[in-house]
Amino acid sequence: MAAKSPRAIDRDGTIQLPPTARTVGSLKYSASERSAIPPVGSSRKPGKGAASAFTAGTPAGDRLAAADPDKDGIINLMEYALNTNPSAASASPAPEVVTVGAEKFLQIRWTRPNDRTDITTAGQVSTDLTPSLNWVTGAGNVTTTITPAGAGLEEVIIRSAQAIGSGPRRFLRAKVTQL
Numbered sequence: 001m002a003a004k005s006p007r008a009i010d011r012d013g014t015i016q017l018p019p020t021a022r023t024v025g026s027l028k029y030s031a032s033e034r035s036a037i038p039p040v041g042s043s044r045k046p047g048k049g050a051a052s053a054f055t056a057g058t059p060a061g062d063r064l065a066a067a068d069p070d071k072d073g074i075i076n077l078m079e080y081a082l083n084t085n086p087s088a089a090s091a092s093p094a095p096e097v098v099t100v101g102a103e104k105f106l107q108i109r110w111t112r113p114n115d116r117t118d119i120t121t122a123g124q125v126s127t128d129l130t131p132s133l134n135w136v137t138g139a140g141n142v143t144t145t146i147t148p149a150g151a152g153l154e155e156v157i158i159r160s161a162q163a164i165g166s167g168p169r170r171f172l173r174a175k176v177t178q179l
């Protein structure tokens with residue numbers, strides 16, 4: 001396995017995937033290895049649903065934002081952002097190609113509870129996968145829209161602003177930052 005350097009990405013989790021016109025590539029996660037990040041998804045406010053997203057008895061170390069106790073490659077912070085179960089291996093949202101007018105765009109889309117006010121979620125694009133060096137944001141590059149999606153839910157859509165086939169290969173990812 002090629003050595004990548006998730007260490008360059010601090011205090012965040014990412015999803016990144018190759019944007020080709022023909023395929024929807026596998027999702028890749030890179031994550032902070034920092035261990036001082038406080039747990040996420042483990043102490044929701046009263047009345048906001050489950051007290052913990054973790055299986056009872058999960059050690060404190062496995063509840064840290066950067067931990068991955070179910071070893072599915074998705075750190076807890078991203079599990080929280082994606083609304084997947086941090087205690088059971090989960091599938092990540094499949095990348096999609098969406099048609100807008102006559103053009104096609106790469107996007108990532110998922111639905112989650114609308115109470116994720118303790119994180120930010122933002123799309124980024126890059127022409128390569130050099131960690132943290134070439135990832136860019138901005139409406140001219142990528143859009144991130146979060147809209148209501150029914151009772152207590154919201155839909156996150158991260159979409160490349162570059163139509164497929166209209167420029168160089170680009171990678172797309174969701175960056176989640178704990179506030």
Ligand SMILES: [Ca+2]
Binds near residue numbers: 067069070071073
């Ligand atoms: Ca995990």
